[in-house]
Amino acid sequence: MGNSHSHSSRKPSHAGLDLHHAHATPVLHRKRSAALSALTLGLSSYHPQELSFREDSSSSSVSDRDEKRSFDPPPVYALSTTPDIPENAALLAYKAFLKEYPQYQLTWILDALRRTDFARLDRNGEAYVDYMGGSLYPESLIQVHASFLQRSILGNTHSVSNSSRLSAACADEARRAVLEFFRAPPGYTVVFTANASGALKLVGESFPFAAGSTYVLGADSHNSVHGIRQFATARGAQVAYIESTDEGGMDVAEAKAVLRQHRPRTGGRASSASAPSLFALTGQSNISNAKNPLSLIQYATSQGFCTLLDAAALAPTSVISLTDTPVDAMAVSFYKMFGFPTGVGALVAKESFLASLERPWFAGGTVDVVQAPGGIVTMAADMHERFEDGTINYLNLPAITDGLRFLSAYLPFLPLRLSSLTRHLITSLSELRHDSTDTPVVQILSRRPTKDVKTIGEQSDTGSVVSLLFLSPSGQMLPNSFVEYAASTHNVSLRTGCMCNPGGAAALLGLRGAMAQLPADATLRAFEACMGRELGVVRLSLGLASDFRDVWRLVEFAKLLGCERARTALWDKWLEDRTGVAL
Structure with a gap:
């Protein structure tokens, strides 16, 4: 029940994926090495050492190796299909990229996926770089789910009819898929929510905060993590922040010091029992690109804290094992992981932790x-x-099962691929200069990757987010609203602003002092007026369907803003469209 997806829903043109059955695995219609043939939906079967990049030891010439490497036919996926991007320039740039990151070719399976499930990107000539806002859905996942809905009768799970039992079976299957994906040991369960924010709110509103409790969190966190402090203070608890570093994230030593300082009391003369305290860790910042070590979860537990992990930004491109990191509760959003469906997230939690929570109401x-x-x-x-x-x-939960199995097949390849692309993007943007003054076109603010990922399954030390400012020839910040306008005219989908992460944004922009001085009635407009500029950053984020073309198009767009003539034309058009708006 719930996994008898029709074989007729699969189209031959989608050779890179077979999701017509709930137990489907990717089908690759080209020759693969013995190591790659070990690909399964269970990540535990991967042996990264077998897939590390090695120089070809055959007698082929260096030029042959540069052209072909390990697969046939030669790669053509770097060639642009849009009229405004010359193919020869893209190809030359791609060859230079491969010389610097030869291990990138190990991820060719994602190029096959790009040509099938995400072909619409190149048909439309779109450079989509807002995966942190929402991943793109694979076309086959939509086809599979639509086919299942067309032939199935699903009813409200709060009944015992055949249609209701089918819905309940699909929901149970989705719960099992979530637990398997995150390698949860016995004792965990899955609560489906509207999104990760809904999952975090469930914990905040139900946690038994009391006088003597402490809520500890990082400054570089999403607003939904900050929002829990409202529940804490309403019940008399203290709120303690771990400050952000200049590049976001937190210093591990400082984090441990804050946890030690605020650890729950364990009894004694003054108290016979400790007041429950909560530590919320952001697994990966959605603005600063910083990954916080999950080992802090174990440390907080050793200090007597209950633990909560915001994994919304971490889960789409990183392996998370609840066996290795037994956090009390974890929040995720599935649309950020595989694009569809929106409106479904989850709180993955220990049943013992849920039993300790006190819900403020009940519902149907x-x-x-x-x-x-x-x-x-x-x-x-x-x-x-x-x-x-x-x-x-209940109508969308079957898509969760298929989406997780889909992502499981490609997740091991993402850190290597995205690390290579992110490092190349940062280097290329940092080298750009204005043609009129030879000053930098951009200022990179977010944390830069330092680890050179070279093997399949190896994890990266940062995410794949680049937060930056575009600069004028005089070195002043170009308004983010102008950059957003210019990007939209060149088919670049990016995001600007503070990304619902005020602490991370303040750290990157050097505004922590100004943030501390905010009046109680502060508004964004007043804050920007005080600072004399728009607040926020330009965020570029890569993900499941990203390839070299997206990075190349981004760099070409940035070059336009470094060209006096092109930028001036865009600026004049932007001003024309904003007639009557105060700048």
Whole structure:
């Protein structure tokens, strides 16, 4: 039930993927090495040492190796299909890129995926670089799900009809898929929510904060993590921040010091029991590109904290094992992982942790018996049901199962691929100069990767986010709204602003002092007026479908803003469109 997807839904042209069955694996219609043939949906079967890049030891010439390497036919995926990008320039740039990052070719399976499930990017000539905002959905996942819905009858799970039982079976299958994907040991369950923010709110509103409790979090965190402090302070708890470094993230030694300073009391003369305290860790910043070490989870646990991991930015491109990092609760959004569906996230949590939470209300689906009128309430027997208010998104849950199995096949390749692309993007942008003054075109603010990932399955030390400012020839910041306008006219999908991460943005922009002085009635407009400029950054983020062409198009776009004539024309058009708007 829930995994009998029709074989007829698969189209022959999508040779890079077979998702017509819930137990499907990628089907590759080209010759593969013995190591690559070990590809399965379980990441534990990977042996990265077998896939590390090695120079060809054959008698072929150096030029032959540069042209061909390990697969046939030669790579053509760097060639642009859009009229405004000359193919010869893209190809020359790609060859130079491969000489610097030859291990990139080990990820050719993602190029096959780009030509099938994400071909619409090149048909439209679009450089999509907002994966941190939302991943792009693979076309085959939509086809599989649509086919399943067309032939199935699904009903509300709060019933016992055949259609309802099918929905319930699909929901159970999706829960198992989530637990398997994150390698959760026994004792974990999955609560489906609207998104990661909904998952974080469930913990915040239900955690038994009290006088003597402390909520510890990093300054470089999403607003949904900051928002939990409202629940903490309302119950008399203290809030303690771990300051961000200049490049985002947190210093491990400082984080441990804050945790030690605020660790829960463990009894003694003053108290017979400790007040529950919570530590929320951002796995990866959505603006600074910093990855925080998950070992802090174990350290916080040793200090007596309950632990919460915001993995919304981390999960799409990094392996997370709840066996290795047994956090009490973790929040994710599935659209950030594989693009579809939106409106579904999850709180993956220990049942023992959920049992300690105190929900402030009950709703349909969360209860077994309600006395009305009266005050008796008996909560649902299954722990996850106590936290799923109303009817879950049962029509979309089968797509979660297929999406996770899809991502499992490609996730091991992403750190190597995205690390190479991110490092090349940062280097290329940093080298750009204005043609009129020879001053830098951009200022990179986010954390730069330092680890040279060379093997399949190896994890990177940062994400694949580049936060920056575009500069005028005089060195002043170009308004982000202008950059966003210019990008849209050149089919570049990026994002500007503070990314719902005020602490991370303040650290990158050097505004921590100004942030500390904000008045209680502060508004963004007033803050920007005080600073004399727009606040925020330009964020470029790579993901599942990213390839060299996207980076090349980004660099070509940045070159335009370094060209006096092109930038002036864009600026005049932007001003014309903003007539009457105060700059």
